[in-house]
Amino acid sequence: MEKIKVKGIIxxxxxxxxxxxxxxxxxxxxKSEILTEEKLDKGDEVQFFLIPSQKKEGMYxxxxxxxxxxxxKTDKQTDNNLLIGIVQWYNNEKGFGVVKxxxxxxxxxxxxxxxxxxxxxxxxxxxxxxxxQEGRLTAIRYKKFELIEDLQHVNEKTQSELLQQYLSVLGxxxxxxxxxxxYVEWKYNKITAIAQSGxxxxxxxxxxxxxxxxKASVDCKYKMLFEDCLIDISKxxxxxxxxxxxxxxxxYSKAAYEEASDDYKYxxxxxxxxxxxxxxxxxLLQQYLSKLGKIEHDNSWNVKDKEWKYNKIKSxxxxxxxxxxxxxxxxxxxxxKASDDYKYKMLFEDNFLDFDFIEYIKEYNLLNxxxxxxxDLYNELxxxxxxxxxxxxRLYLWLNGLNSYYNYFEFVQVAWQLSNDxxxxxxxxxxxxxxxxxxxKFISQIPKAxxxxxxxxxxxxxxxxxxLYYKQGAIEVFLDKTTATExxxxxxxxxxxxxxxxxxxxxxxxxxxxxxxxxxxxxxxIVGLDDIEVKIVFAEIHKNGTSERRTDxxxxxxxxxxxxxxxxxxxxxxxASQNSxxxxxxxxxxxxxxxRDISFLFPIPDGKGNVYLxxxxxxxxxSKATHIFKIREECLQEMxxxxxxxxxxxxxxxxxxxxxxxxxxxxKQDLQYFSRVNHDSVEYQVWEDRMKKELSFLS
Numbered sequence: 001m002e003k004i005k006v007k008g009i010i011x012x013x014x015x016x017x018x019x020x021x022x023x024x025x026x027x028x029x030x031k032s033e034i035l036t037e038e039k040l041d042k043g044d045e046v047q048f049f050l051i052p053s054q055k056k057e058g059m060y061x062x063x064x065x066x067x068x069x070x071x072x073k074t075d076k077q078t079d080n081n082l083l084i085g086i087v088q089w090y091n092n093e094k095g096f097g098v099v100k101x102x103x104x105x106x107x108x109x110x111x112x113x114x115x116x117x118x119x120x121x122x123x124x125x126x127x128x129x130x131x132x133q134e135g136r137l138t139a140i141r142y143k144k145f146e147l148i149e150d151l152q153h154v155n156e157k158t159q160s161e162l163l164q165q166y167l168s169v170l171g172x173x174x175x176x177x178x179x180x181x182x183y184v185e186w187k188y189n190k191i192t193a194i195a196q197s198g199x200x201x202x203x204x205x206x207x208x209x210x211x212x213x214x215k216a217s218v219d220c221k222y223k224m225l226f227e228d229c230l231i232d233i234s235k236x237x238x239x240x241x242x243x244x245x246x247x248x249x250x251x252y253s254k255a256a257y258e259e260a261s262d263d264y265k266y267x268x269x270x271x272x273x274x275x276x277x278x279x280x281x282x283x284l285l286q287q288y289l290s291k292l293g294k295i296e297h298d299n300s301w302n303v304k305d306k307e308w309k310y311n312k313i314k315s316x317x318x319x320x321x322x323x324x325x326x327x328x329x330x331x332x333x334x335x336x337k338a339s340d341d342y343k344y345k346m347l348f349e350d351n352f353l354d355f356d357f358i359e360y361i362k363e364y365n366l367l368n369x370x371x372x373x374x375x376d377l378y379n380e381l382x383x384x385x386x387x388x389x390x391x392x393x394r395l396y397l398w399l400n401g402l403n404s405y406y407n408y409f410e411f412v413q414v415a416w417q418l419s420n421d422x423x424x425x426x427x428x429x430x431x432x433x434x435x436x437x438x439x440x441k442f443i444s445q446i447p448k449a450x451x452x453x454x455x456x457x458x459x460x461x462x463x464x465x466x467x468l469y470y471k472q473g474a475i476e477v478f479l480d481k482t483t484a485t486e487x488x489x490x491x492x493x494x495x496x497x498x499x500x501x502x503x504x505x506x507x508x509x510x511x512x513x514x515x516x517x518x519x520x521x522x523x524x525x526i527v528g529l530d531d532i533e534v535k536i537v538f539a540e541i542h543k544n545g546t547s548e549r550r551t552d553x554x555x556x557x558x559x560x561x562x563x564x565x566x567x568x569x570x571x572x573x574x575x576a577s578q579n580s581x582x583x584x585x586x587x588x589x590x591x592x593x594x595x596r597d598i599s600f601l602f603p604i605p606d607g608k609g610n611v612y613l614x615x616x617x618x619x620x621x622x623s624k625a626t627h628i629f630k631i632r633e634e635c636l637q638e639m640x641x642x643x644x645x646x647x648x649x650x651x652x653x654x655x656x657x658x659x660x661x662x663x664x665x666x667x668k669q670d671l672q673y674f675s676r677v678n679h680d681s682v683e684y685q686v687w688e689d690r691m692k693k694e695l696s697f698l699s
Contacts, residue, residue, distance in 0.1 A: 046068055082154070348377075427482055628674040
């Protein structure tokens with residue numbers, strides 16, 4: 001596409017990138033494409049080339065941008081997006097500083113962006129527009145905010161927005177007793193000036209004054225209502241009148257309470273009920289609880305009522321003059337200061353608090369009291385909560401005699417979180433519980449995994465096959481006898497593999513497994529499972545013998561076995577590498593009454609309508625020869641099943657294929673037996689040369 005020259009208007013530019021409004025829509029540009037030295041601003045007319053976007057397919061961007069015409073600057077602010085802030089500091093000599101808005105955003109001030117020559121001081125109000133320049137918030141078209149004068153030059157919507165911003169920046173309307181403040185009521189005077197202005201819309205003014213009233217101190221509220229009459233209460237609706245007066249009385253009560261002595265505070269709150277402010281009630285109750293100390297039996301010799309502290313708590317709970325939320329907060333705090341016996345009373349005898357087993361799960365002393373006093377109740381509560389109890393909490397409860405469900409394989413997954421002393425206790429308890437012979441045998445044979453590498457977020461271990469524990473569709477990797485990973489999903493896994501591997505893998509060479517875990521003992525990666533799976537399939541086939549006739553093997557497992565065997569069996573590797581549209585099938589050769597061996601039939605076509613079925617053992621030392629059957633392609637499936645069935649249901653299969661007895665010759669004819677190729681006991685290449693001579697189409 002040829003470059004197209006276009007004109008447009010700068011819609012937005014933040015100093016890094018922007019958009020140009022043109023006949024092609026809003027076109028993106030980057031500052032690196034600007035050729036003009038003069039700074040571009042919103043509204044400037046520019047000329048540029050339209051090119052395909054480098055980041056978004058099907059879109060365009062601007063290139064080689066030059067200024068055509070600068071937009072005319074105005075000496076007035078627009079009504080849109082005006083902000084008000086308080087000057088934090090300003091250097092009038094150098095002409096720069098910082099202004100902060102009510103949301104604590106800070107904007108950079110520079111004299112080049114001022115609407116006119118300005119002198120600003122700390123705490124002056126400043127009105128401005130915002131822009132991002134060089135990656136930071138910047139105030140542009142800024143000036144000192146002249147309250148009434150500036151408000152009369154904007155529309156009603158902007159008046160309302162500016163007044164609300166001004167009020168937010170102003171903060172609470174109260175006396176300012178700062179040392180450097182000359183007029184302590186300057187904030188109130190600002191509100192008065194707005195109220196008395198005839199330049200502000202009356203509805204906007206009324207809304208502003210009501211908002212200011214909510215932020216005013218009790219003294220300023222009184223002045224606004226009754227002295228200066230900034231809010232004419234007689235002109236308000238009954239609902240608003242009631243709301244304004246209730247707000248004033250509430251603030252007045254709070255102020256009076258703060259000034260009262262402790263005795264009068266208590267009287268106002270609990271005797272005369274003058275204070276019904278929840279937060280004040282809560283504060284006083286907390287103070288009272290602090291003086292009361294630990295809630296327990298008072299065994300002092302001169303105290304008649306040994307439960308007087310607890311009785312004080314009960315009287316507060318039964319009061320209907322205390323806000324429920326304040327009471328609830330008080331009870332929770334009182335519970336924390338109560339002895340275990342009183343905690344039990346609060347929960348189960350007087351029912352002051354709802355009992356949630358999960359919430360109190362770490363209070364082992366309390367749980368023991370419940371269990372000892374009402375075991376059936378405890379067991380019911382525990383049973384309902386059990387599905388929602390975390391593994392680590394189940395373990396802690398077990399260590400404290402509060403969990404009767406012993407789950408070794410779950411506990412070892414979280415034992416790494418225990419302290420050293422807790423770990424010693426856990427190890428001791430595990431030995432006491434590991435009474436089942438099979439479990440004890442498994443635990444006793446777990447080796448310690450070798451730590452190969454450790455980072456801040458992960459660890460890599462080298463493990464043996466004995467470190468694996470199989471579940472239905474998952475495995476658990478033990479790093480030592482009492483530490484294991486979380487379950488790792490492995491869909492083919494079955495629980496019976498634990499016994500199978502114990503019987504079959506002993507004294508056999510099984511490759512190491514490399515396991516990577518995170519800091520929470522979740523497995524991130526595991527290498528070596530395919531080899532384990534193949535070995536287990538072999539074990540199942542060898543073990544099953546005729547008891548189950550044959551072991552079901554999935555097509556994916558057949559592929560894994562061939563890949564695994566091919567790595568050490570050159571004959572299998574050669575046959576698996578031949579070009580064939582047909583998949584190899586597994587054949588479980590019946591060797592003895594209780595033993596099967598695994599082999600494969602490789603279907604390889606000759607390109608002339610024939611398919612040669614080549615039968616080869618997966619274990620080289622078990623096979624003296626490779627047997628070949630020649631089948632017409634249209635009969636392949638039927639004959640393959642017949643040959644497979646013959647090998648899997650007869651003893652001495654290989655002897656019969658080598659035999660010249662009449663019955664065996666007839667059987668070979670039925671199976672369309674072609675020939676055999678003997679293995680050489682030393683040189684693999686001798687066998688391959690023989691195969692290529694026998695079947696010239698092999699590559």
